[in-house]
Amino acid sequence: MMWRLNFLVFMCCIVLDNSYMLYYICPLHTFFSLVVCGIIGVLHKYNEIKAVIVGKFFVSFLVVVLVWEIPGVFDVLWEPFTFLLGYKDPNRKVENLPPMYEWHFRTALDRYIWILGMIYAYYYSTIEKWIEKLDDAKLKPRIFIKTTIVVTSATAAYLWFEYIFKLDSITYNKYHPYTSWIPITYVNLFLYGI
Secondary structure (H helix, E strand, O other), X not given: OHHHHHHHHHHHHHHHOOOHHHHOHHHHHHXXXXXXXXXXXXXXXXXXXXXXXXXXXXXXXHHHHHHHHOOOHHHHHHHHHHHHHOOOOXXXXXXXXXXXXXXXXXXXXXXXXXXXXXHHHHHHHHHHHHHHHHHOOOXXXXXXXXXXXXXXXHHHHHHHHHHHHOOOHHHHHHHHHHHOHHHHHHHHHHHOOO
């Protein structure tokens, strides 16, 4: 899938004389997919040990904090890839933005959520077992627990919608990396069958 996606974008870039970053979703998916594969691949024979996988999640989080939250680290790390990921938008209203601005902006929006995706994927079977166990519970505790989960998650989703989603785009983008887990978690609860 990565080969086909990148090959198609590469051909579009050649034929249409466009920048790779014009199709930013392609490098984003490629980058985050490779990072996930790399994290899971390192010491992969120990992935069944919960402490190892939790350690991988924690280290991933620390790396994201280091690269995206500490000013200048991102620039030093990604500067060698400017030839591929740099972008100068001829229609951009703000002048003098660095060529890696777009890549920094796009990766910063999703800098934490891919870790949550790995956590959800890893613990999917555990949560599925919990839900099966809950479905076998007596009626009153089952209704109470499910109602509590639904009300809590619906309240969080509503508050996110009211106070984050409705913000202007510039302000919303500042909060997005820290709040995007709320609607995703809400949707996942229903996918889990709660």
